[in-house]
Amino acid sequence: MRLLRRVPSGVTLERGERALASAATRGGSHVVATTTALHLPTPGGMARIPWERVDQASWKDGWLHVHETSGGAEHHVRLTDPGSVPETVRERVTATIAVNHQARLPGGGKVRIAGRRPASGGDVRWSFVFDAGLDPDDPGLRAQAEQLLEDLRRQTGL
Numbered sequence: 517m518r519l520l521r522r523v524p525s526g527v528t529l530e531r532g533e534r535a536l537a538s539a540a541t542r543g544g545s546h547v548v549a550t551t552t553a554l555h556l557p558t559p560g561g562m563a564r565i566p567w568e569r570v571d572q573a574s575w576k577d578g579w580l581h582v583h584e585t586s587g588g589a590e591h592h593v594r595l596t597d598p599g600s601v602p603e604t605v606r607e608r609v610t611a612t613i614a615v616n617h618q619a620r621l622p623g624g625g626k627v628r629i630a631g632r633r634p635a636s637g638g639d640v641r642w643s644f645v646f647d648a649g650l651d652p653d654d655p656g657l658r659a660q661a662e663q664l665l666e667d668l669r670r671q672t673g674l
Contacts, residue, residue, distance in 0.1 A: 524548060526562060527555050532636075537604040542594040547580060549604040552635040556582065556591050563591070568612045568632035568641055575602035585630065585643040587652060614640050615672055619664045625650045627661045631674055640674050 523535045524546035530553075538548040545557035553566045554573075571585040580601065582591040595601065615631035628645040644661045646652045668674075 526557075528562075530564075536608075537600040539595040539598050539601040542596060547593055547595060547601055549601055549608060554582065554605060554608070556593055558591070563589075565591075567608045567635045570605075570609045570612075571630070571643070571645065573605045573609055575605075580605070585632070585645075608635065611635070614674060615668065617668055619661075619668070621650075621657065621660050621664070623657070623660060627664065629661070629665055629668055631668075631672075 523529060524538055527546060527548045529535065529550060533553065534551045536549050536551060538546050540546055541557055543557060545562075547557070548555040553564045554570060556563050556565065565582065565584060569585050569588065570582055571588075572583040574581045575598065578594055578598075580593045580595055580598070582593075584590070612632045612635060613630065614633050615629070617629045618626055619629060620626055625647040627647070627650075630643050630645065631640040632643070633640055642665055644652065644658075644665075646657065646661070650657060652658070
């Protein structure tokens with residue numbers, strides 16, 4: 517993957533972070549995909565989302581849709597000319613996935629357990645995505661999901 521020579525104004529990179537792709541937005545800002553994160557414009561400025569915190573990202577009809585893990589924010593950004601941003605986002609998000617497992621909860625319903633490695637290295641970070649209608653804050657439900665996670669960690673060695 518080619519590094520960008522210039523980072524668009526308003527985007528601040530962390531030490532060691534390198535820009536891979538950028539695209540202008542309809543609002544005059546930019547989306548920047550880097551080696552370790554996705555930088556997106558927000559009403560308050562710019563958001564830096566590490567790749568392991570991007571649960572899902574999709575590209576449709578000129579819009580980049582990004583959903584953060586663990587019920588985090590959703591971002592919808594219209595790009596004027598996407599260039600290689602959609603492909604770079606897909607590649608970077610996919611590269612962080614260590615485990616993606618759908619499991620049935622003992623009390624009913626399902627949970628997706630995702631284990632993601634930060635692009636900068638380090639331990640796997642785990643998240644739960646519960647079926648619609650299930651309360652992710654329910655302590656009993658979380659305990660069931662935690663038990664499934666422990667079983668999965670034993671099976672995978674992670």
